[in-house]
Amino acid sequence: MKIYYQWEAGAYSNLASIIAKENLNIETADIIWLSDFPEVWANIWDNAIWVLPIENSTAWSIHENLYNFLRYDFKIIWEIDLEIKHCLLSNETDISKIKEAYSHPQALSQCHNYLNHHKIKPIIFYDTAWAAKEIKEKNMYWVRAIASSLAGEIYWLNKISEDIQDQNWNTTRFFVVVPKDSKLEFGIKQNKTSIIFETKNIPASLYKCLWAFATNNINLTKIESMPSFKDPFSYIFWLDFEWNMQESNIINSLNELKFFTKEIKVLWEY
Amino acid sequence: MKIYYQWEAGAYSNLASIIAKENLNIETADIIWLSDFPEVWANIWDNAIWVLPIENSTAWSIHENLYNFLRYDFKIIWEIDLEIKHCLLSNETDISKIKEAYSHPQALSQCHNYLNHHKIKPIIFYDTAWAAKEIKEKNMYWVRAIASSLAGEIYWLNKISEDIQDQNWNTTRFFVVVPKDSKLEFGIKQNKTSIIFETKNIPASLYKCLWAFATNNINLTKIESMPSFKDPFSYIFWLDFEWNMQESNIINSLNELKFFTKEIKVLWEY
Structure with a gap:
């Protein structure tokens, strides 16, 4: 069995996939990332599970995923409300020198007060986990990344600060979906x-x-x-x-x- | 008078700003791009106009901007429904060699059929206009960008194809906003x-x-x-x-x- 999610390893979707794996009694499932989600929607596979972000409490609803439910025969089997806790990650432990942070604009915006207070310049990057991967791979010592704690672990970065978002109540809602005729049983109470x-x-x-x-x-x-x-x-x-x-x-x-x-x-x- | 929008020159927000300028009888206004919009919301200026994306018909509602209306005293003076027409832009005129395209994932997803049919690999980039700027500035001959026609003109790129989105009815709704106590008059019929x-x-x-x-x-x-x-x-x-x-x-x-x-x-x- 395989659990698919979009974006880089360490993305919040990856965290949601781990939660799905632990709670749906599918401990043997592999968690796999995909960059091309339209491809996924068009190819319904057996024994496959998708973890899809649907809405973020502060930022957006993803209509694109909602429309796909009309186009394809999928069913929702579970929902996850993931609390988004941003971390400041760095190759460097002496952080006083570092004055820039890479991240997704929504993450930068959600940490506006923190960045402002510490006089850190926000630099837009496509994705949170991708920003963490970039500063690790290119060995960047002059810049930090704002991403999940998981991204810090995956890319071996130092966690300088945790929970740096302005608003503590920042959640993203994920749907766990399977093909409509899937025979998979998860024994979850539906409500x-x-x-x-x-x-x-x-x-x-x-x-x-x-x-x-x-x-x-x-x-x-x-x-x-x-x-x-x-x-x-x-x-x-x-x-x-x-x-x-x-x-x-x-x-x-x-x-x-x-x-x-x-x-x-x-x-x-x- | 100044009209502000977010993202790079050539972004769809830039197009919406031009439409606002032409229709609100403010021909003398300067159009200025800003990367840090949280900063804008917190600093209400006189004689300033903001053009904000609110929702895209196929992709999302931007809750963040909606919440900002609760936090700050702005008023909406006009709305723009901008039809999103994606173009394939390139440094090269012989396109047969080029097999990759950079763009925002939503634009890539909206052009899925076209890319698939022409066997072009989608490469995720943070923004449509930024992708166009990047391939021009770095003189990239091996990759194309999907962005607005305006981005093609600004960055002097060849327009290989127009209207390449799968769904013809793809619009983004923008709000034109001013501070609540702004004395600016535009003579628009409200409905x-x-x-x-x-x-x-x-x-x-x-x-x-x-x-x-x-x-x-x-x-x-x-x-x-x-x-x-x-x-x-x-x-x-x-x-x-x-x-x-x-x-x-x-x-x-x-x-x-x-x-x-x-x-x-x-x-x-x-």
Whole structure:
């Protein structure tokens, strides 16, 4: 069995993959990084698991991955909320000389106060782990990298400071996905469902759709509108809800949702 | 007057800044690029205009910029929906030899079919315009860049192919913002409003909030939930609505929205 993630070794996606491996009873799985994720989506393999970043609490939602759920038949089996803890990594232990740090712009922005306070100039790099790899491989002594603690271990860099992000509550949400017809069993308790739906062209359509959940006491935990690409005024909605009620309430709300939607795609329970 | 945008000259933000300059009757404004946007948000200048990417139709919403609207007193004065048309740029005119292309991973992913068909290997680079600048400055004859047509002109590169993205409907939405107390007048017709609100901790709170718009016949054009960072189960919502009804309907819906919200921040009409 193989677990795939995107970016360099030491990326936060790598950390999420390790957590998936430890918690899904798949201790024998290999963790493999891939640079070309569109390729992955188009080639559904058996016994393969993907760990995909979906949204970061402070920075973004990755619509591209959400659209891929419409295009391909994958199911979500688990979600991981990974706390992002940035470290300042260096080849050098005497850090007083070093006045620049490489990292992904979001990481640099998330450590703005720290960098400002220590008068360190942020230098944009494509990826956090890649920045760590670069300063190690090119033996750079005049610059630091901001990346995960794991990246520090992988590239044998000194950890100068930990937890240097401004906001302590910085998490990235990952989905663990498998092909829809995968026979893999993980024995995880499911407590959430993600769906994507397209509303009918009727007035107050979203309001009517949410009525299906409100009247069945189902808690929503995420909602996001995205263009449907069918015409400029047509939207689809990504919605997550909790299994806070009995199954009959969930079935009722999905049945009632059909009154006001053209299409519903259930991305599985996780 | 100055118009600021992020990234290198030739970035899609640069294109959006040119459109803002042409349409807001500020022909004398200078267009300036900045690498450090957190710095911009913290330093509100008079007579300054920012052009900020907010969401891409296929790829992402930039929550970071949305949160900054909560933190700082800016107002949105205009929005730009920029169609993203990627070009293949090269130092070389005989392209048969060139088998690699540098670009931002989103641009590479958006041109997946084209690259695949022409057997060109995608190489990840931090930014589209930066990739174009790099191959020009380092005089690279063995690699191409995927970037805007403007980047091709700025860096004097040959435009090998245009419109190479897989999906023709790829737009990025930019907000043009000024400090809240800015006295600048642009004479633009306003037809949309963006608000951010936090719901009360009551059952079906979002459903109740949307009731305020549904019963006043106000069309919503975007909705997105984001964590409020106050506690793990507290959400704020970003919502855009059209001025499709008379002003009294809009005022009524905002007044009725107050019944179910702790706080509403109006980010201005645009």
